[in-house]
Amino acid sequence: MRVNQQIEVSATHPYSIFLGASLEDLGEFLEQKIGSSHHLLVITHPTVGEYYLQRLLKGLLAFQYDILYVPAGEEGKSLEQLSALTSEAVACGADRHSVVLALGGGVIGDLAGFFASIYMRGIPFVQIPTTLLAQVDSSIGGKTAVNHPAGKNLIGSFYPPLAVWTDFSTLQTLPWEEIQNGLAETIKHAVLGDAELFLFLEDHRQEILDRVPEIYRELTTRSLQVKVKVVSEDEKEKGQRMLLNLGHSFGHALETEAVYRGITHGQGVSIGLIAAAYLAKARGLINAGEVQRIFSLTKGLGLPVSVQGKDPNTLLHLMEADKKNKNGQKILILPDSIGHALVVRDAQDEEILKAWEKVITE
């Protein structure tokens, strides 16, 4: 079994992240971990299945399995899709001893993970992240969810996987704009928790643009470790975990305003990060040079650092609906150096408006 690195995540039910693992070898791992008598439910997107299912199935010869397809896109993360998966699972005889394999990006991970958490009150699942975003972010931390007309990720659970199985080679087929979504989270991780990662990104900008596999291995491994560290200290999002929302309070407002169309999550996070950096500078938390570095790196990786023709007041108002806010008070995450961030609870509407204005062009 070829695995380059194994990282332990401490949680109610601790689990391991296997980095540089091969899709072909997951079966062997499962045989050792749980035995081959378990029925497997592979949940994936048609495209991802076309690219990678053969490789995964090669290793599952000892198992009985079924494959359930979910249409790609954020719309797939819905209660309706969950209900459809339930019908299909029952139809193929999935029972309390079945195990879900989530092969795909964050949408598959969130949906299949949530499904696993509530099917017959919970069956085990394995994350097999195939997007950069899923590898550095969504497959780690045990959060699962589906969307609801009343809000994104409104319905979900904290449900740690049996394991995260990360095969870096899957990134090769990933479209550039999807890579960018993962890069935005990686810059975020660097700013909030790893100054060296930030330097690494600055030093290897061109190789990142050229999609050099070795560079991605390194950046993915370092990036996900920032998340592992944070979630290991705060599984249920009561404290430190909020730091991961750096850029997100602003970013979510942008996404919501665009009704999740026209602006990708990564773009929202990038612009949000820049807005947070401006606000941090206005408060004297970081200096102009640090803002400039964040700005240059983000821009240099092809991510947007501003947005056109938005109304700051509308965006401010949308930040109020964020589910992390308590009693209407706005909680923001701001960097206080490159490599460190803090939770700010007393941000005033005027400061936030000013930060918005800095990232909005005419």
Added chain:
Amino acid sequence: MRVNQQIEVSATHPYSIFLGASLEDLGEFLEQKIGSSHHLLVITHPTVGEYYLQRLLKGLLAFQYDILYVPAGEEGKSLEQLSALTSEAVACGADRHSVVLALGGGVIGDLAGFFASIYMRGIPFVQIPTTLLAQVDSSIGGKTAVNHPAGKNLIGSFYPPLAVWTDFSTLQTLPWEEIQNGLAETIKHAVLGDAELFLFLEDHRQEILDRVPEIYRELTTRSLQVKVKVVSEDEKEKGQRMLLNLGHSFGHALETEAVYRGITHGQGVSIGLIAAAYLAKARGLINAGEVQRIFSLTKGLGLPVSVQGKDPNTLLHLMEADKKNKNGQKILILPDSIGHALVVRDAQDEEILKAWEKVITE
């Protein structure tokens, strides 16, 4: 705060059952436990609300609250209802710090508990059971669920409540057939785990039929303690907890065959209990005298001990769909004395068919 008795349930998150508490006093308890800054979401049925909401609300003057109504009946336990609750909760501003109060029977407890477990990935909830079944059974043990076209309680979670708040006076308005559903579970609890409770039921048959409050206090308290003991030892239903399925494998088959119409859950359990007793006797686990006592008590409390015109083979087949079965093997719970039961994994189809035949009349 008037509370007659407080029982601790050990679980991942331990909680207390308050027995002989008053609806009016829940607010005071919550103020002490979590403070009054939390928004409350009371989820109930219209009828139950009409009877008991005023009393509950009297104690909640310090809180901000909203009331969400769910139509009565098993149909209310659905993903659609869950989705509707989600919309309503968002509309009234429920956030991650809101607390759900589930005021009603098992349907409300299961639905509101499941809703609480997944709304914004989990908010606290309090069980306020108002049916005998909910007081002795469904409010305890942390199981929540909704139904799905593909199966009853197919989607759910293990999610312990903040507390169970049991006001015995609510039983006074409960229709007799609903009382019977709770009595069936109480006989089950007595047979599987409390010989003295069985004697108590035998000795007080008439008072039970006459609905004497003091007798119900006693039987409820003893009955729920059997469940508390079992679930405290096996929170996630991996072993001992299966004992609570005494009578249920048979009973579920009857309910399923009747498509949950025409036969109540309590009736299913009663007949199932008798079938299990016959099977236990055929195996030499219990004697004829013990079967007779179970039979007489069940019948004496007005519960059915047989069913008319069913096909044993159909019912046998329906037992196979039970989600507790592993790899198609049938797991049965059988009494080996009055007050004790065990898990049987080698029951043959012929024995089960014979047990069915004993409880089927022409």
